[in-house]
Amino acid sequence: MKTVKVRALGIVLFSVLFSVWCSGREHVLFKNGHSAYSIVLPEDASTSEKTAARELHEYLRQIGGAELPVVTASRVKGPAIYVGFCDRTALLPGVSKPAADDDSFTYRSRGKNLYIWGGSERGTMYGVFSFLEQQLGVRWYSPQKTVVPPRDSWGFRKLDHSESPALMHRQTNYYSAAKHPAWDSHNRLNALWDPVINEYGKISAYWGAHTMGYFIKPEEFFQTHPEYFSLIDGKRVPNAQRCLSNPDVLQICKERLLKTIDENPDNWVYSLSQCDNQKPCTCENCLALEEKYGGHSGILLWFVNQVADEVKKVHPEKYVGTFAYQYTRQVPKGIVPRDNVVIRLCDIECCFAHPLGTCPRNASFMHDFAEWGKICDKVFIWDYVVNYAQYLAPFPNFSVLAPNIRTFRDNHAIGVFEEAQYQSTVAEFAELRAWVLAKLLWDPEQDTEALVKDFISGYYGSVAPYIQAYYEMTQALVKEDTHFNIYFKHGNPLYTETFISKAAQLLDQARSAAADDSERLEVDKVRMQILYLKTLRNKEKSLQDGTFEEFRDLVLKTGARISESRNFAKFLEVNGLPALPGAGK
DSSP: OHHHHHHHHHHHHHHHHHHHHHHHSOEEEEETTBOOOEEEEOTTOOHHHHHHHHHHHHHHHHHHOOOOOEEEGGGOOSSEEEESOOHHHHTSTTOOOOOTTOOOEEEEEETTEEEEEEOTTTHHHHHHHHHHHHHHOOEEEETTEEEOOOOSEEEESOOEEEEOOSOSEEEEOOHHHHTOHHHHHHTTOOEESSOEEETTEEEEEEEOSSTHHHHSOHHHHTTTOGGGBOEETTEEOSSSOBOTTOHHHHHHHHHHHHHHHHHOTTOSEEEOOOOSSSOOOOSHHHHHHHHHHTSHHHHHHHHHHHHHHHHHHHOTTOEEEEEEOGGGOSOOSSOOOOTTEEEEEEOTTSOOSSOTTTOGGGHHHHHHHHHHHHHOSOEEEEEEOSOTTOTTSOOOOHHHHHHHHHHHHHTTOSEEEEEOOOSOSOSTTHHHHHHHHHHHHHOTTSOHHHHHHHHHHHHSGGGHHHHHHHHHHHHTTOOTTOOOOSOOOTTOTTSOHHHHHHHHHHHHHHHHHOSSHHHHHHHHHHHHHHHHHHHHHSHHHHHHHSHHHHHHHHHHHHTOOOSSSOOHHHHHHHTTOOOOTTTTO
């Protein structure tokens, strides 16, 4: 018996020493175009896991020239990268299989082998993309710009890295993100306006916004049922809200929301929300309900709860979402949301020059946020990250992005939608903002300035130092007493003549230093910020010195949108600038 114990102790000691020796030894994944490794998928690998393995194979080939075959566990020979939770992963100490919808991931080495796993819907895929990003330097900066740095070799000694998202739902509607679910997936965004089921798995969606106007349309109902619409100054009007105390309005919304769910089954939540105006009904019945439930938000929640009850009977797995927006932002009294209701809280009135939690001008929003959190565990934030009055002008708010997202996380928001420039590909630092926001929505503890430098150095090539200097110049415009919303104009004192002059000179230097036409175009897209300001602040001079002509040509070349409400032709008309050739024909 004593001999057996000694022998067992020797085996354990050998195993420990072997593990220590292995952890200190570099394991070469590839060298000089060769690799002994395979990429191993579980037999029941999900669609996104298969995509992740395929892309891991392709990127390793691009980086080091090595071809790692993608196989299943029954065919593996030699060292391997195991993609997805499998029997071998289950043998790792302290590891259990994650839920399919868990976006968290781990990549870990054990001896020569490397294991990457997470939830099968997206988590494993995020783990593979993060491994490529963090260990091998791959960057998906924009749908048109992926950086894959070549290497002669790469190896590892010990890897053990895990991540979980700060927020369950992460979305921005920058044009580049909204139109490219592959880019979203590479950068760990997981929500779109419309659901997508493709090789990257399923990307969820929050259906609709301002949907009362969709369910109760003026052109359909106003002539025959004006009582469905708001009573304003003693008169029913079509271009306002709906009369929420009217039982017919309630019944129509129940029927049409249920029909919407049947016709759009792949969304997780469906909006039943106010129109985008501040004209609630003032009829006697509506006012009585508002008095009972503490204001406009009270009657809206009373209405939405009744529809949510009907939805739960038929679709218990679905949610009904509504706004806490402008006149409905304050928390109601004597009523709480049903457990299948999501409150979409909007911060449109806030100052965006400083973080939400530190600026006195945002105190009322923070109060409402805290109060909603007391009665609802499903608060979904609608945040704003661009200037809707002028998409092309500098909007120096990068310093608030991470603190605001941390505020949303710390107050237990289940998701954040960053409403952005959704109407064209060109806007003030559009690609940079989309990428940085994607990173921060996953992990708002990251250093925003480090992310910005990463992007600028990788995206702008030889002109990166000029763009970095210009970026820093714009952010320095914000002082302690600076305040702005998302609708300020070109004449704002934020834009000093000194800033405009120095910025123009710097960006002209960048254009001269561009290595080719591609870099020159990227510089021009940044220069449009200053050309826009110069054109509007001194129209006569811009017409004489060629500034307007250059600005016009770049807008036409890039398809840039001027503001949310105006295309370029309308912009020219309103500002008394020369019409486009052929206009009015």
